[in-house]
Amino acid sequence: MIGYDTLNEPLSGFIGCKHANTYNGLLKSGACPTVFQSMLLGEGFPQEVEIWEQRVSGAKLTGRRVVNPKGVRVWREGIDDVWRQHGVWDVAPDGTPRLLRPDYFSVVNGQQVDFSQDYYRPFANRFAREMRSVDPDALIFLETEFGHDPPRWGPEDAPRIVYAPHWYDAFVLFLKQHSRFLGFDPWANSLVIGARRISKSFARQLTRFKQQSSQFLGAAPVFVGEIGIPFDLQHKKAYRTGNFDQQIKAMDRSLRALEDTLLSGTLWNYTADNTNLHGDQWNGEDLSIFSRDAQTRPQDIHSGGRALQAVVRAYARAVAGEPLRMAFDARRRVFQFEFRHDAKITAPTELFLPNYQYPRGYSVQVSDGTYEIDRERQMLVYHHTTLYDMHTIRVTPPA
Incomplete structure (x- = not known):
């Protein structure tokens, strides 16, 4: 145990919503009521809401x-919606709901609020x-809401943190397809078209985490807290045919993105009781790299x-200096690694x-x-010389 994650995939909820008459979710899929409509639905007012669908070209x-x-x-008899109690909205004499404070969730005491800085950071x-009161040496892994910058971290904040978005x-996660x-x-x-453009896009997306760490977190180490793929692609076609080529290609594409940016991460996930029918046994997810139904020789x-x-x-797994390039070609089983040695490391x-x-x-x-x-x-131990600053290693299957 090296440390603890603060909160898995924190969400701001309504915090920071600038106008309650807007949709405030991360993803538009299915019925998408606005914040105000959500309140009214709970209070028993029927609402005509937008219906969205995720497609290849986007929502x-x-x-x-x-x-x-x-x-x-949804409220108990005699109890009003909690936001009505707080004066966010009320009902006019003619029975029509009225939004009174559209910026209620973005302005507190006259000041604009930021979820990461004002709520997540404290x-x-x-x-x-609290964790270090019982485990003083623990690392603390920070996340933030997707699409938001992490909080600004300073000398007065907790030391020994790791940024773990x-x-x-x-494309693969939400559409359960691979192309x-x-x-x-x-x-x-936006949609990204072309294999090379996709690789560059993924590298930019992951590099963004490094940039965020440098800008907001004092260049804390970056560790991708979750990465992986759903295995139930194309309506679970592979479970019927036994052909997992699309899953292999999708997984390889994600893990190559880690290599391209020289980042480490946690593969999500391993579920010991995963089955083809029930997946990971939670919320319809099926991302486990192991399945009981695929096990033929225990x-x-x-x-x-x-x-x-x-x-x-x-x-x-251990480098005597600074990694410069790492690439594994899963199809050809060719591994290439390049690094610059540190003179202080023997x-x-x-x-x-x-x-x-x-x-x-x-x-x-x-x-x-x-x-x-x-x-x-399963190890190769390499001893570099001091004749060169940079060193390369290439591994291939035997001829």
């Missing part, structure tokens, strides 16, 4: 529909104090694994080279220095 307004046509209230600091291939030539940039809210550690050709990757560089990818061993090319291969530990 599209497909129509409008009356929601809660029978006027059912919470994260208190969280850090989540990132997913939005080599189609991706999505959620920050620009004695084989890899049996039940999904998209392992992309998941079980070669990588640098320890070797260690690469994880999984036997799963290299069952018959591998060939190694190095720019200089020497290396040892430890097949039992």
Whole structure:
């Protein structure tokens, strides 16, 4: 245990909403009432709301529909909607609801509020104090709401923090499809067309986290708190055919984005009781790299694994300096690594080279220095020389 995450995928709710007559969600899908309409629906006022659908080209307004046509209230008899109690809205003498304070959630005591700075930051600091009262050496992992900058962190705030935002291939996650030539940039809210453009877009998206850390968090380490893919692509087609090629390609595309930006992350997820029918057993999600229904040989550690050709990757686990480039080609099983050595470090560089990818061993090319291969530990140990500043290692399957 090296540390604790403050809050999984924090959301601001209505905090910061500039006008209650607007939609305030992250994603437009299905019925999308405005903030004010949400209040009225709970109070039993039928509302005609917009209906949106997620498509390849982005969100599209497909129509409008009356929601809660029978006027059912969620509040106990004799109790008004909490926001009506706070004067956000009221009912006119003619029975018509009226919005009285449209900026209620964005202005407090005459000041504009910011969720990350004014609410999440105090919470994260208190969280850090409480956790370190029993675990003084713990790292504290910070997140923020997607699409928002993290809070500004200063000397008076908790030390030893890690910025741990989540990132997913939005096209694959929301549409449950994979196309080599189609991706999505959620920050620009635009479709990305072409494999090379997608790679560049993903690199920009992940690099944004580094930039946020430098600008707001004192250049704290960046660790992608979640990354992965849904496996139930194309209406679970792979579960019927046994062909997981699309999942392998989708997973590889995401993990290559990590390599392109030299970031580390946590793969979401491993669920020991995942099944084809119920997925991860929560909220209809199905992102586990393991499924009981795919397990045919329990004695084989890899049996039940999904998209392992992309998941079980070669990588640098300890570097005697600064990593400059890391790339694993899952199709060709070629691994390339480049780094600049630090003169103060005398320890070797260690690469994880999984036997799963290299069952018959591998060939190694190095720019200089020497290396040892430890097949039992699935490790290559590289000793650089001081003749050059930069060093390269290339690993390929045997000829």
